[in-house]
Amino acid sequence: MTSFNLELRGYVSNKETFEFHLDADYINSIEQTEVRGGSVDVTLTMTRKSEDLFALDMVCAGQLTVGCDRCLDDMTLPVNTQYQVTVKMQGEEFDDSTDGVLVVPEGLTRLDVGPLMRDTVLLSIPLVHSHPEGQCNPQMSQLLESMIVDSDESREPEQEPATDPRWDALRELKD
Numbered sequence: 001m002t003s004f005n006l007e008l009r010g011y012v013s014n015k016e017t018f019e020f021h022l023d024a025d026y027i028n029s030i031e032q033t034e035v036r037g038g039s040v041d042v043t044l045t046m047t048r049k050s051e052d053l054f055a056l057d058m059v060c061a062g063q064l065t066v067g068c069d070r071c072l073d074d075m076t077l078p079v080n081t082q083y084q085v086t087v088k089m090q091g092e093e094f095d096d097s098t099d100g101v102l103v104v105p106e107g108l109t110r111l112d113v114g115p116l117m118r119d120t121v122l123l124s125i126p127l128v129h130s131h132p133e134g135q136c137n138p139q140m141s142q143l144l145e146s147m148i149v150d151s152d153e154s155r156e157p158e159q160e161p162a163t164d165p166r167w168d169a170l171r172e173l174k175d
């Protein structure tokens with residue numbers, strides 16, 4: 001598996017900038033996702049705050065190919081996101097339970113920032129994504145419409161008819 005290692009020791013300057021590139025193979029190598037293709041450039045700036053404290057600033061730009069929610073065809077999503085995290089070297093274990101802070105073991109010399117970049121990119125995918133109205137694959141849309149009961153409609157409570165049609169029929173007979 002590809003790793004994107006940052007050397008945590010031995011920096012002479014306070015600020016270093018790195019360029020990384022993520023593709024779908026890497027994104028899916030940790031765990032299979034809905035990403036079908038893509039190319040994202042990550043500019044990562046590492047700022048040393050003190051001997052055991054770093055700030056990482058990631059700027060991710062590129063695009064991903066995912067499936068459209070409506071027609072399931074490929075669609076392209078732009079990726080334009082960023083994420084900041086403080087890396088603290090402390091104790092003996094990794095701990096990412098605090099938002100925006102990543103605790104790494106004190107003796108760590110290298111940090112694989114791949115998973116951080118991957119999660120940042122994945123979080124940029126909107127929960128609902130589909131082609132612009134009218135641009136779905138027409139064949140697929142037709143096929144799906146005939147196969148799938150629209151989930152919105154199926155959630156609606158059943159409308160009770162205003163009157164029982166059997167009584168209506170009886171009333172008509174009476175009249």
Ligand SMILES: [Zn+2]
Binds near residue numbers: 069071073130135136
């Ligand atoms: Zn579509």
